[in-house]
Amino acid sequence: MTTAVVRALGALAHDAAHPPTGAEAPCTCPAPTVLADRADGTVVRSGPVVAKAHAPDTDATALAARLALAASPALTGILLPPVPRPAGPAAPASTVHGRSVTLWPHGEPVDPADPDAAPWEEAAVLLARLHRTAPPTPPRAVRRAFPAMRGPAKAALAVARMCRARPGDPATAPVHEAWRRLPAWARDEDVAPPHRSRFLCHGDLHLGQLVRHPAPHGPWLLIDVDDLGLGDPAWDLARPAAWYAAGLLPPEVWLRFLDAYRAAGGPAVRADGDPWPDLDVPARALTVQTAALAFAKSAAEGRTPDEVEQMMIDACARIASLPHELAAEHSS
Known part of the structure; x- marks a missing residue:
């Protein structure tokens, strides 16, 4: 800049x-x-x-x-x-x-030095409230309907960035294969299923997207509207779900997040039972996105992927090794 x-x-x-x-x-x-x-x-x-x-x-x-x-x-x-x-x-x-x-x-961001105080439950409740809100009619000055949530578009951009950074690198093969196994809508090549595409979504949920306002002790609020729009609400749960599946997010933290979302009436997952039929595709897409960015960033910095980045790359390898019928089971 x-x-x-x-x-x-x-x-x-x-x-x-x-x-x-x-x-x-x-x-x-x-x-x-x-x-x-x-x-x-x-x-x-x-x-x-x-x-x-x-x-x-x-x-x-x-x-x-x-x-x-x-x-x-x-x-x-x-x-x-x-x-x-x-x-x-x-x-x-x-x-x-x-x-x-x-x-x-200005709002007070999450303190990265205090992971135990990370507001996972508060984030889950905010997402549930967002997803439950009926999209308001845009003001006349806007002159268009609200755009689509940009989650799938960002995943596609991450894969394209990896391809530019590491053309022909065989190490990226598991990421390419995990990407290829996703349905077209998750690769930003088609629209999402109608019953999953009409919710207000943040589009890029992580802890850096929360601040306290008024600072420093006000309530937590979501920030960053660049990817906001209509789409599948499961995409907003996909990053913590992917981290949990890859071993980066402790099970107890994931369950607190999921339970808080369900208790607040969030529509992204069924009210009880196994949430993965709803989360599987977005979580796999976020796994690919994170691994692709890991390859792109490490190439730009002239290094190999670090331990955390490698965990997401390894998760892509596990996805790529699944039988095709299992990988496609929840793709519609």
């Missing part, structure tokens, strides 16, 4: 945090802080406001629909709403160097 973009984001966040009052007192705020800087987004904080530059290929119309959804009263207490934009000449820029920009309240 260029210094110019970071500087522009810092200025936008600062201006939003300090609306003009006519006073000329000098500002004593700390310098803006870069919270994230990745290809899919750069995030800069100034005081209570965060400015995000979205990926260069972001569909601005779809983003507008997602912002409208995040601001909807129907999702109060579930999604962090964006900072309202003033109208007229005082309105902040909506793009920076050709990239869509959004403004958000």
Whole structure:
């Protein structure tokens, strides 16, 4: 990310945090802080406001629909709403160097140094509430229905990134085979089954997508609308399910998460009994996505996959070794 973009984001966040009052007192705020800087987004904080530059290929119309959804009263207490934009000449820029920009309240993120305090149950309840919310009618200004949840699209992008990073590498064969065994809708090549595609979904659930607002002790809320949309709610449970299946998430943590989701009436899985008929395809897709990104990132850094990355790659090998009839059992 260029210094110019970071500087522009810092200025936008600062201006939003300090609306003009006519006073000329000098500002004593700390310098803006870069919270994230990745290809899919750069995030800069100034005081209570965060400015995000979205990926260069972001569909601005779809983003507008997602912002409208995040601001909807129907999702109060579930999604962090964006900072309202003033109208007229005082309105902040909506793009920076050709990239869509959004403004958000700052929230207190999950502490990665305290895994025992990770809010798995709170995340499960928020997901259940999101999935149970009927999609509101988009405002007229949006001029389109809410877009599809981008989970399958992100999985396909991860596999494509792996292919570019490691062309012809035989070590990636299990990932390719596990990917090939997924149904077309999970590879973003077809629409999801109708009975599983009409729910509001986050699209990229992990613990980095939760903050406390107001910081630092407010309730937990979901953040990041880039993948928000209509789809299969099981996709939002797929990452913890995949981690559990690969041995990365302790069974007791997974069961707490699953039980909290069910207790809150979440529709992604049946109310009792075995959840895997509902979770199998999305969990396999997230396993492939994670393994593909592991290969891509390790190639970019000139190293072999680390221990955690290798566990997800090994999980793909187990998926690829299943008899075809078992791999396809829950694919519809």
